[in-house]
Amino acid sequence: MPFFRRLLRAFSTCTSAQRPKINQISVVEPKISVVEPNPTLAFPEEEILPTSTLSSNILTDRFGRHHTYLRISLTERCNLRCQYCMPEEGVDLTPNEKILSSEEIIKVAKLFVEAGITKIRFTGGEPTVRKDLEYIISETSKLRSMGLKTIAMTTNGIVLARKLEKLVESGLNHVNISLDTLDPWKFQFITRRPGHDRVVGAIEKALALGMKNIKVNCVIMKGTNETEVIDFVAMTEHKDLEIRFIEYMPFDGNRWNDQKFFSYKDMLKLIQAKFPLQRMQDDAHDTSKTWQVPGFKGRVGFITSMSEHFCGSCNRLRMTADGNLKVCLFGASEVNLRDIIRQGGSDEQLREIINAAVKRKKARHAGMFEIAKMKNRPMITIGG
Numbered sequence: 001m002p003f004f005r006r007l008l009r010a011f012s013t014c015t016s017a018q019r020p021k022i023n024q025i026s027v028v029e030p031k032i033s034v035v036e037p038n039p040t041l042a043f044p045e046e047e048i049l050p051t052s053t054l055s056s057n058i059l060t061d062r063f064g065r066h067h068t069y070l071r072i073s074l075t076e077r078c079n080l081r082c083q084y085c086m087p088e089e090g091v092d093l094t095p096n097e098k099i100l101s102s103e104e105i106i107k108v109a110k111l112f113v114e115a116g117i118t119k120i121r122f123t124g125g126e127p128t129v130r131k132d133l134e135y136i137i138s139e140t141s142k143l144r145s146m147g148l149k150t151i152a153m154t155t156n157g158i159v160l161a162r163k164l165e166k167l168v169e170s171g172l173n174h175v176n177i178s179l180d181t182l183d184p185w186k187f188q189f190i191t192r193r194p195g196h197d198r199v200v201g202a203i204e205k206a207l208a209l210g211m212k213n214i215k216v217n218c219v220i221m222k223g224t225n226e227t228e229v230i231d232f233v234a235m236t237e238h239k240d241l242e243i244r245f246i247e248y249m250p251f252d253g254n255r256w257n258d259q260k261f262f263s264y265k266d267m268l269k270l271i272q273a274k275f276p277l278q279r280m281q282d283d284a285h286d287t288s289k290t291w292q293v294p295g296f297k298g299r300v301g302f303i304t305s306m307s308e309h310f311c312g313s314c315n316r317l318r319m320t321a322d323g324n325l326k327v328c329l330f331g332a333s334e335v336n337l338r339d340i341i342r343q344g345g346s347d348e349q350l351r352e353i354i355n356a357a358v359k360r361k362k363a364r365h366a367g368m369f370e371i372a373k374m375k376n377r378p379m380i381t382i383g384g
Contacts, residue, residue, distance in 0.1 A: 058355035059116050061327075065314055067358065070117045072105060073321040074133065075125040080156050081192035082180070084219050084248060094322045102132045104341055106139045108319055111350055113143045117317075119150040121176075125321065128159050134170050141171025150174060154217070157202035158195045164205050176215040176244070177203055181225045182232070190224065207239060214241040215301070221248045222262040229267055230274050236298030244288055246303040264289070264304040271300070284313055317358070325354060327361040 059067040076093050078086065100108070109120055120140060127133055140151055152174035153167070160177065179199050181187050187196035206214045216235075220226050232243045245267050248260055268291075271277060280290040280299060288301030318326040323338025335357040340350055 057116055058351050059112075059317070059358055061358050061361045063361075065361070066116070067315050067317050068117055069119045069121070069316045070109070070112045070319065071121045071123055071316060072109065072319045073123050073125065074105065074127045074130050074136065075099065076321050077129050078124055078126040078156070079129060079158050079193065080126070080195070082156075082178075082219075083190055083192070084221065098323075098338070099321050100319075100323045100338060102136050102139075104323070104338065105136055107341065108323075108337065109140050109148075110143055110146070111347060111354075112317075113146050113148045115351065115354070116147070118147055119152065120148065121152040121154060123154045126156050126158070127153055128155055128163055133163070134166055137167055137172055138170040144171075152176070154178070155202075156191075156195075157199035159198070160202035161198065161205040164202065165209065168209060168211065174213050174215075175206055175211060176217050177206070178217045178219075179203070180218050180220075182228055186225065203241070207241065216241055216243050217246055218243060219246045219248055220262045220267060221260045223260060226262045226266075226270070229270050233271055233275055233293065233300055236293065236300060237296045240297050242288075242290070242299045242301050244301040244303055247306045261306065263307040264302045265307065267302060287316075325357050327357055333357075333360070 057066065061067070076091070076099070109117075113120075122133075122136070130136070137151060137153075140148070150173050151171050153172060154176040155178070157177040157179065160175075164172075164175070177199065179187075180190050181196075184194075184196035187199075188194050203214070203216060216232075218225075218232055220229065229245065232245070235241070236243060245264075247264060248262065268277070271291075275293045277291040277300075278294050280292055282288065282290055287305075288303055290299050290301045292299045314328075319337070320326060320334070323341070324334035324336050326334050335353055337350060337353065340353060
């Protein structure tokens with residue numbers, strides 16, 4: 001109270017000229033910035049669970065996303081040089097001694113299957129360049145008794161036709177084959193290598209073997225192959241496969257720019273001008289929005305990572321060929337498991353490290369313009 005009395009006394013001794021006039025006091029109202037919700041970045045609150053309700057499983061993150069899908073890159077090497085994947089000047093490859101051995105890959109696969117992984121996809125680089133691919137798939141197939149349901153592979157198809165039958169016999173269930181154009185000359189422009197006929201032959205071989213859920217991955221770039229979208233859809237009339245149109249994504253060295261970006265809605269508009277499309281029911285964790293032309297045998301899908309992300313239902317983790325765990329394709333943070341394994345770390349130590357990494361997974365990745373400015377690996381060294 002003494003303080004306020006002194007303040008009042010001082011105020012009363014001021015001359016009228018010295019006293020502040022109430023009507024001269026500037027009252028500044030706080031400005032409240034209202035950010036309109038962006039539906040493409042929405043992450044529903046009901047998906048963010050209190051920590052106390054989360055599963056104790058090490059593959060469940062703090063947003064309640066339970067991860068059941070592991071992508072393992074087998075190599076950084078590739079027999080193509082695709083523009084959207086590898087810098088034109090190439091990349092500095094990890095020395096062979098730092099790449100996971102077949103036994104280390106199988107150990108990692110077993111550890112994750114024990115933790116709840118039900119689907120493993122082998123990627124690269126190009127996985128078929130590994131001489132021990134058949135052995136890796138065969139040994140991984142033994143994990144089915146522990147809950148593994150699916151062994152898949154993403155490949156550029158260059159040497160697939162002559163290897164596919166044995167790979168299927170070893171336990172391969174599903175295959176995704178990359179083909180970005182139906183024009184052999186344009187194929188060589190995009191991939192910087194010949195081989196179009198061999199990729200087409202690989203697709204036909206997969207169909208002849210009666211493989212189910214064959215997918216053809218097609219990265220669409222404006223000014224390069226967007227005019228072929230209709231031709232790819234036409235392929236599904238008599239072939240039981242799914243053409244997956246993938247939005248062009250930024251990675252180190254691929255010189256991404258928005259002028260080459262052709263969105264899902266752009267593709268959809270183009271197709272619907274030619275064909276009627278019917279929306280199909282997707283599974284909860286599908287990365288693809290699936291459609292079908294009524295009466296056609298196959299389907300078309302859209303991977304909308306840039307324009308309409310699917311982070312809220314993400315159930316995927318990635319292992320790089322050099323043994324790093326990435327919990328998000330577009331996240332630069334990685335956790336090294338290779339060195340822990342080689343130093344004799346226990347399975348329990350590995351589980352703790354994996355658990356910590358999964359718990360740090362963010363709710364969503366950044367927008368495509370932010371991703372384009374972020375430091376990350378080239379796609380070739382992450383794993384397709």
